[in-house]
Amino acid sequence: MSRIHKVASRSLHMGKLKRGDDLLGAISVICRENNIRLGRVEAIGAVEKATLGYYDQTHKEYDFFTIDAPHEITSLIGNVSLRDGVPMVHAHLTLSDEKGNVKGGHLAPGTIVFACETVIEAFEGLAFNRIIDEDTGLPLWQL
Template sequence: MLIPHAFRLTKGMALKQSILNYISKHRIQAGSLLSVVGCLSEVRIRLADESKVLELEEPLEILTLSGTLTPAHVHVHISVADQSGRVYGGHLVEGCVSYTAEVCLASYANLTFQREFDPQTGFDELIVSKSRQ
């Protein structure tokens, strides 16, 4: 069963940590982001080479934000546009909301998500299980 959630973040809130706090508070065991609309004053994005982090401190519009949500971890990818319309994207390390961020997500009552280290990839990877309801 899919359960929709929506909430708003305000100026100065940490984007990724605030989503994780919501997941924890509402005891969501498995979820995904549907949409996030808003703006950031700064963002840190890990680029595709897995070693470089892009740090931007300027007005930014959130274009896309997608990810899988577990009780202990949110794996989120983001794209943002600067004042000139240049687009940057990658793995969200963290970002700070400048005015607002409207978050819509879904939780899955029939699933449990967790992450476990995968020696083949070197990362904590998603493990999907049926929920014990």
């Protein structure tokens, strides 16, 4: 059964990341520094290279791959919740190369910013905590 909780928007944090930043790391720092414990994230821009993951549902583990070339960020969407009491950013990234070919997956450390504009919306309400879900092996929200 689905569980949905009503939350209210508290604040918006908009800005740009620095060239050379680790994309996931920089967004995570913003969330920690602003005590964003519950929220959503989006971004556009470009990366110099990327590390993305695909979750193997059979083996219950991530397979990571590197894209070692410049790409446009066509979409980054994610959320912020708590894992072990610390804000955790969970995001998926879609990238396009110079011919419009698209690749995507779970955003991982090692994705290096060329230029990036971010919007982080912080919510008020119950903090969503992540714990390992025995059925999937993933750290999912415990509601």
